[in-house]
Amino acid sequence: DQQVKQNSPSLSVQEGRISILNCDYTNSMFDYFLWYKKYPAEGPTFLISISSIKDKNEDGRFTVFLNKSAKHLSLHIVPSQPGDSAVYFCAAAFEGTYKYIFGTGTRLKVLA
Amino acid sequence: ETGVTQTPRHLVMGMTNKKSLKCEQHLGHNAMYWYKQSAKKPLELMFVYNFKEQTENNSVPSRFSPECPNSSHLFLHLHTLQPEDSALYLCASSQEVTENQPQHFGDGTRLSIL
Numbered sequence: 246d247q248q249v250k251q252n253s254p255s256l257s258v259q260e261g262r263i264s265i266l267n268c269d270y271t272n273s274m275f276d277y278f279l280w281y282k283k284y285p286a287e288g289p290t291f292l293i294s295i296s297s298i299k300d301k302n303e304d305g306r307f308t309v310f311l312n313k314s315a316k317h318l319s320l321h322i323v324p325s326q327p328g329d330s331a332v333y334f335c336a337a338a339f340e341g342t343y344k345y346i347f348g349t350g351t352r353l354k355v356l357a
Numbered sequence: 358e359t360g361v362t363q364t365p366r367h368l369v370m371g372m373t374n375k376k377s378l379k380c381e382q383h384l385g386h387n388a389m390y391w392y393k394q395s396a397k398k399p400l401e402l403m404f405v406y407n408f409k410e411q412t413e414n415n416s417v418p419s420r421f422s423p424e425c426p427n428s429s430h431l432f433l434h435l436h437t438l439q440p441e442d443s444a445l446y447l448c449a450s451s452q453e454v455t456e457n458q459p460q461h462f463g464d465g466t467r468l469s470i471l
Contacts, residue, residue: 247399277456288361288447288462289400296457334400338456343388344413345460347399 248272249337251348259356264322266351268335273316276340280309280320283332283350292333293320325355360384361463363448369469372438378466380431380448389431390449390460391423400447406431407454435468443470 250269258264266280276297281289295302295309295318302309308321318337322329332352336345361382370376382389391403405413406425420442422434431448445467449460 249399279459281462286464288363288449288464291459291461294457294459340456342456343390343405343451343454343458343460344402345400345456349397349399 247348248275249335249346249348251333251335251351253351254349255352255354257354257356258325260327261324264320264325264329264353264355266320266322266333266335266353268318268320268348270316270318270337270346272337273313274339275337275346277338278309278311278318279336279338279345280307281334281336282329283334289334322353325353327355327357329353330355360461361448361450363446363463363466365466366464367467367469369471370435370438371471372440374438375434375436377435378433378446378448378468380433380463382429382431382448382450382461382463384450384452384461386450386452386461387428388451388454388458389425389428390451391431391433392447392449392462394445394447394465396444404433405454412454438468438470440470443468 279294280292283289332350336347392400404423424432445465447465448463451458451460
């Protein structure tokens with residue numbers, strides 16, 4: 246049973262608008278969450294992370310929100326750019342461990 | 358120079374062949390990882406090495422044999438693989454084996470078993 250779920254396999258957004266990628270998890274003991282971006286024929290690239298003691302972390306155009314009561318994580322990209330078109334993976338980890346539990350990814354397409 | 362380099366990028370082999378995947382990291386990290394990504398499945402952790410010592414074997418079949426001669430190099434030796442082993446194999450590294458040290462990935466080896 247998947248502990249980290251990305252229920253939307255794909256998302257299309259117009260350039261300049263907001264992209265919202267969602268991720269749900271089942272285990273309330275997860276302590277740390279990450280987002281990775283993956284272009285075709287390349288490995289995943291770390292994007293942004295958040296600790297469970299926070300509910301928001303921002304880095305430039307990228308903001309991650311954590312709703313612990315809903316066991317929900319989201320990544321906001323504002324404004325979206327065509328270069329953001331990629332597959333986005335969320336991952337979760339328990340405190341003190343290196344075991345990342347990954348979702349299956351959401352393919353974002355930003356339309357020019 | 359990229360942080361984590363994997364070779365080869367593509368590999369086609371028969372079920373009776375022996376081959377090795379190589380990973381090298383130039384980030385000065387102490388931990389290295391092998392992951393498997395099958396089609397439409399999440400990344401699965403296979404092995405973890407911390408300061409050259411194996412700290413994780415995630416129930417991986419013995420036909421996959423990792424080797425970590427030093428903190429910068431990681432190999433995955435392959436022997437008598439099965440068609441279901443066809444996947445993307447990703448190497449990663451991190452400064453330490455904790456959750457808040459993001460893992461940096463290579464571009465992967467696309468493996469096809471005939």
